[in-house]
Amino acid sequence: MPEPPSFADDAARRNFIETLNARLPTKRVIAQGMLRNENDEILLCQLTYKKEWDLPGGVVDKFESPAACLRREIAEELGTDVRVGELVTSTWLPPYRGWDDAVLFLFDLGRVPADWVAGLTLQPREIVAVHWVGLAELDTHIAPYAARLLRAALTPVPCAYLEDGLPPVCPGD
Template sequence: MTAAQTPPMATPRIAAGALFTDDAGRVLLVRPTYKEYWDIPGGYVEPGESPRAACIREIREELSLSIPIGPLLVVDWAPADGEGDKLLFVFDGSTLTETEQGGIAFGDGELAEWRFIAAGDLDQYSPPRLVRRLRTALAAKERGDTLYAEHGNLPT
């Protein structure tokens, strides 16, 4: 098959992040300096890098934490206007101990602040598409499962 005969294929942007919680079950959100909303720690996958490796790298770069990352919670197909197709991976970052929380330091200058937010208050910090993804990730964590989502929602 020649290049001219190859059917069009999606070339999505791929990002990976970690869902960290505290002992009360609240979600760790960070405030990036380059966004208008709060997000989970993570970022885009680099060429040749796996989503899990990108998540580990981003946690180390953004939070200065070198800690184990748990299983995949959610894969979310979430295209965005102006950005095209996107595949977003959310891994279980587990419950951060007080010692780990004390070790958080912004290593790369992309973050200005972090805090734990109750699941019911996430919509005050993040856009609806991200809140849906985070609530789906929390459900996957509670079930001990991996879920597939589209725009943060489970397909019907």
């Protein structure tokens, strides 16, 4: 059996951690927000690069927190500041349409009047339009995993962790 690495000093420990860090897998992290109006409709963004609409948000940059990412993405893409509320749920997403797997954090962005969208300045490179959509119409506009995610998030007691928008199936369940 090989000898365990020596961690006699801080330099040896840092070198070992740097080696592990360089070899361990990385995973895409996504932060999105659920913003609703007085009619319980959810704000969706019609994107230039996807056929399905999606929640506001985006990919978390290196060394950026998911909440900070969501604030930044909304400022860049919708031209407004929002208060990022509580984490509603998180979900692991399997590979989908050319994207690798990811972890998605869904935050509550609160409620605004429906006419709030009139004050937005959309980034035309990414956002074609924004739409208020009711729960019954989700399936016609968003990806199946996103519809599952929103339905799970809007249950009276949302599950803190999901897989592909569903509660995880554990061995023995």
